[in-house]
Amino acid sequence: MTDQSRLRYVKHRPRVFIVSDISNEPDDAQSMVRLLTYANELDIQGLVACTSCWMRTRVHPEDMHSIVSAYARVVDNLNAHVHPANPYPAAEYLASNIKSGPPVYGRQALAEDYPLSEGAQLLIDRADASDQPLWVLSWGGVNVLAQALKHVQETRPVAAAQAFRAKLRVYTISDQDDCGAWIRVTFPDVLYICSLHAWGEYGNATWTGISGDLLMKSLDAGGPDTSLVSKEWLATNIQQSGSPLGAVYPDVSFIMEGDTPTFLYLIPNGLGVPEQPSWGSWGGRYGLVDLGGSSRHYADTRDAVVGKDGATHLSGKASIWRWREAYQNDFAARMRWTLSPERSGVNHAPVVSVNDSGPGAEAYYIDAEAGSEVILDASASYDPDEEDRLEFAWYHYKEPTTTGSLVHWPAVPDVEFVPTLAAAAGAGAIVKVTIPPPEKCAVDILTGQPLPKGQVLHFILSVRDDGTPRLTTYKRVVVQVTNHQGRGGRDLGGKVFDTVTEAMGHSTGQETLAATGQ
Known part of the structure; x- marks a missing residue:
């Protein structure tokens, strides 16, 4: 049991x-x-x-x-x-x-x-x-x-x-x-x-x-x-x-x-941070x-x-x-719990840990220099029912980076989660992530100046078992990109852009107005 x-x-x-x-x-x-x-x-x-x-x-x-x-x-x-x-x-x-x-x-x-x-x-x-x-x-x-x-x-x-x-x-x-x-x-x-x-x-x-x-x-x-x-x-x-x-x-x-x-x-469940509504959760x-x-x-x-x-x-x-499949499966499992005190024969959610985060629901916060490599190790995660196998899936949740942020960047760059060869931990339990270079995530788009602190990236680890119904627990990894060396700045020839539109290389319409004398 x-x-x-x-x-x-x-x-x-x-x-x-x-x-x-x-x-x-x-x-x-x-x-x-x-x-x-x-x-x-x-x-x-x-x-x-x-x-x-x-x-x-x-x-x-x-x-x-x-x-x-x-x-x-x-x-x-x-x-x-x-x-x-x-x-x-x-x-x-x-x-x-x-x-x-x-x-x-x-x-x-x-x-x-x-x-x-x-x-x-x-x-x-x-x-x-x-x-x-x-x-x-x-x-x-x-x-x-x-x-x-x-x-x-x-x-x-x-x-x-x-x-x-x-x-x-x-x-x-x-x-x-x-x-x-x-x-x-x-x-x-x-x-x-x-x-x-x-x-x-x-x-x-x-x-x-x-x-x-x-x-x-x-x-x-x-x-x-x-x-x-x-x-x-x-x-x-x-x-x-x-x-x-x-x-x-x-x-x-x-x-x-x-x-x-x-x-x-x-x-x-490891996904949401209640004090941060813009970060997202089942709700x-x-x-x-x-x-x-x-x-x-x-x-x-x-x-x-x-x-x-x-x-x-x-x-x-x-x-x-x-998140519908996960929250409906979780409800169905808990309803099965109401039928009997016997823990065998019913499913219980995985317990998830990343690096030294511990197994709790709290987000895992790290600082990482732009362009550096980060290892995320979830091999200490386990299924309490023991007989279930775990499936590890990593996801870059881009939207929390942009919502509510003052604009410095035109986009949130992609990242790749590269599995290591530690197969015994379960496929995807340990991954390597290369943080985007500073010019992509730690430079002010208007001034071209490097920023000591760049974007805040959100990585979601979803760990799902193969019990019935399948249950999911998460760990949110919040990465503050740093640029302590001041790399990636752009020489704008002394110019500072007034608008993000102009900084991205698009017309603001001012040229047309100037040409027509408006």
């Missing part, structure tokens, strides 16, 4: 606070079922029922209790399949943290005579209880958060209110009441991830990459594998799995689990709306991904659906 102490261990579990308009439609309940299968790797601080533009005058905490009751029947089985230091919380604990938000729409809850809801009070208490960030994951309206922010602002000194907000991190599934824009304008210092589009135009939002291609037929058509989010897949792997938790997973009305990207973003990739620092609002950005059809698709949604 698998040694439980060799299973994946999470050193730092993100603190999460869920606010959901559960029972407006089935997808909130679906997301909550999946959420509870990750309750050993996410520190759930609150479950609050709220309103939204779709359900304005009622909240349904009782439906959260029903799902937690189903979880109570499987939590002992779940605990047999995770590292002893990452146990699942007791159902009684989760039930005690189910509260109600104000049963009114949006900013009606901010009226001077409207009482602070128990959900908002719990949010305040949970943020106060730790110096660690509290991720407020909003699956409906955000008047619970708005109430909490307004109350703190009005009852605490300015510095104390700022310190409170500094601990908050928000990921909302678009705006579903009139509080979202109010929060972002009133409290721009709160880190706030939210798709930016016209009201109700959800088809434009990154989060629809979870499964929206089934409903919105033109969404990256041909790219995502729709079979992995079909009713048939859900019935086989979740609803009819024999699990009491799977039995409370409702049928789809619109799209499967539209709210799930909020916590997929935080799952500590998508987002960039700052204003690089000038006036607010911390992150909105949709795009990934270029080769889809199932072999074509390259460029969209925000692709930053989620690109």
Whole structure:
């Protein structure tokens, strides 16, 4: 039987606070079922029922209790399949943290005579209880958060209110009441991830990459594998799995689990870095709306991904659906864990380490001189089930290098991962990477001057086993390119370009205007 102490261990579990308009439609309940299968790797601080533009005058905490009751029947089985230091919380604990938000729409809850809801009070208490960030994951309206922010602002000194907000991190599934824009304008210092589009135009939002291609037929058509989010897949792997938790997973009305990207973003599997929304994770990739620092609002950005059809698709949604096979397989495996405490016969995720990074989910940071060679050694990675073989795949994730960066370079250069001959470690476990030369990644394109620090490159190692279903763990290698020797500068004859267009050798149109006297 698998040694439980060799299973994946999470050193730092993100603190999460869920606010959901559960029972407006089935997808909130679906997301909550999946959420509870990750309750050993996410520190759930609150479950609050709220309103939204779709359900304005009622909240349904009782439906959260029903799902937690189903979880109570499987939590002992779940605990047999995770590292002893990452146990699942007791159902009684989760039930005690189910509260109600104000049963009114949006900013009606901010009226001077409207009482602070128990959900908002719990949010305040949970943020106060730790110096660690509290991720407020909003699956409906955000008047619970708005109430909490307004109350703190009005009852605490300015510095104390700022310190409170500094601990908050928000990921909302678009705006579903009139509080979202109010929060972002009133409290721009709160880190706030939210798709930016016209009201109700959800088809434009990154989060629809979870499964929206089934409903919105033109969404990256041909790219995502729709079979992995079909009713048939859900019935086989979740609803009819024999699990009491799977039995409370409702049928789809619109799209499967539209709210799930909020916590997929935080799952500590080695891919994402929560404090860096532009770096990407299972929950998508987002960039700052204003690089000038006036607010911390992150909105949709795009990934270029080769889809199932072999074509390259460029969209925000692709930053989620690109990981679909991995996150669906992971959910299916965890649902199987709920059936029995026996660890044999079910699959568990690989444990991944690169060089001296250790086996945790934290990114591995290195400095590397432009043009140098770097060895990345993942041979210490292992499969806790022992009988499974591991497949190593390295990927250069270019988009995080460009998103939100002040422009110095016209492009992110390619790199090649060259396997070494250490076959015993597994094909691809050890690779050699040549960092691009300085003129490609460490020279200011406008001035031609070498930069001591050039681009930051992102390499993703994906380690997948061959169990059933196949499971994946990642390691992100973040490479700060350096150029301490000042190499690669261009002699521009004293000229400094005014525009990137001109620096790249293209016309700015000024010549035509000058010739015509305009």
